[in-house]
Amino acid sequence: MALSNQTVAKVLSEIGEYLEMQNVPFKPRAYEKAALTISGLEEEISEIYKKGGLRALEEIPGVGASIAEKIEELIKTGSCKYHEELKKKTPVNLSELTAVEGLGPKSIKKLYQKLGVKNLNDLEKAAQAGKIGKLEGFGKKSEENILKGIEFVKKSGGRFILGFVMPEIRNIEERLRGLKAVEKIVVAGSVRRRKETIGDVDILVVSKNPWPVMDYFVKMPEVVRVLAHGDTKSAIKTKSGLDIDLRVVPHKSYGAALNYFTGSKDHNVALRQIAIKKGYKLNEYGLFKGKKQIAGESEEEIYKALGMDYIEPELRENIGEIEAAKEHKLPKLIDYGGLQGDLQIQTDWTDGSDSIEAMAKAAASMGLKYIAITDHTKRLAMTNGLDEKRILKQMAEIDRLNKKFAGRVKILKGSECDILKDGSLDLPDGVLAKLDVVGAAVHSLFNLPREVQTERIKRAMANSNVDIIFHPTGRIIQKRDAYQVDVEELIVAAKKTKTILEIDAYPNRLDLKDEYVRKCVASGVKLAIDSDAHSSGHLHYLEYGIAQARRGWASKNDIVNAHPAEKMLKFLK
């Protein structure tokens, strides 16, 4: 229970990186792959182990006898000897250093051995002193890039990617919900607003008997520090570094407290100003006229008393939602669970870890009606991208599987086709025309000048076979910025060419980001919400794509895959 999937994944991927330092062949990839799958598992790995032991662990794709044993050791003892030994040889803060774009295991090893660089701080000092540029194999440019990378890591430091920490948060929430003394529980704050990244977690509880709740909370096995322990507020830090506040509020203030702790701050300030204008006072205990509480038990009654419609948490950023709520002009947001299909899925034909069949099975069990198989294409050689011959073979395989899955889930033929430097595509038009869904994506030359990059993607859009642009800006949250591209111009071009833009639901992509989603919605450009799953455990990431769409004010009608397959296909070219 105490050991999160993220922690297991981190240890495994560190083992992979240490092996990479020693030039061990093949093993690094095996560890990396297992880590990727585990980080996407919905079920806690300790639960899987508790239920089915080693054998259940080995059933996880990419996990064999050896890695299963290491996971067992981790669950039982909290550490892994093999990992510790590797770490002794190069005792560096790997996750800190690899977060710097362009720094990999080999460079980290060199920097440690030559300059004693162990962490980000050492790295920055060495770079600023000009020591790195003088090192063999490095130069001035490398040093500059490292400094830039450090800047970026610092900017995003201390925050967590929502989709990656949500399983841990939900696990804690569920355990607290199971306590007798807990009447109501909800996770508020930026988690409830579904921000891409969160700084800490605010949990709200209604209880007449707070002590047992607080006591349980501060003694949970994952707690490494108790920062506060009172009867209305306690705060802890968990092993994974997450700060969690727990507040107990009285029943009659529940709505007001929820509103206050959900934020955003700007939204709350605007609400309080409206309350003042109406002669009221709004705080975390309720909405008051003089000393009399006129609302506060629920959020709905507060918004109503202030003369507006209820505002969904994802919209509370004070960027027009309050005005819209007053005029009853808020959109009806797409529902969680409102998707019928998923249009970007990778399989073991390229860099995914599951077969087409396994993905179809998982999609069916999630209630999806259709999926598009969109493996990489040949230019992306590192993923064993598909060429003309192999994609035709894959299409035949899909035909075969569709017979098997008839009535359960429809498998569409697709591609994540590489956009080449000049905007042409990595597969001939004749092949693309045979596919149901063609997604096109940029995977190279991220640093072209803005106009060139924009033209490149526009040219891909102009291809009558291209239905969707996948992850249109290429950003990876906390790792690298979007490439330079004029998104507004892309939106105009998308409208003109009837090209769909994707909201990539993978938690560290969520690209398009909310403000661009909103612009698409305003311009009538259709969107797709796709998991970008590389294993069946990633399909549930769709939830975070829906959250992103909601924060961009999108309704069901804006999202092509919120519709049945026949209707969705009509939106395509």
Added chain:
DNA sequence: GCCGTTTTCGGCCCGACTGTTTTCAGTCG
């Protein structure tokens, strides 16, 4: 270290790009 309708042993790791070099190592995903 994982995997198997080509296999329980022998494949898997392919290529473009960058920044260092003057022919190549490291990173990307």
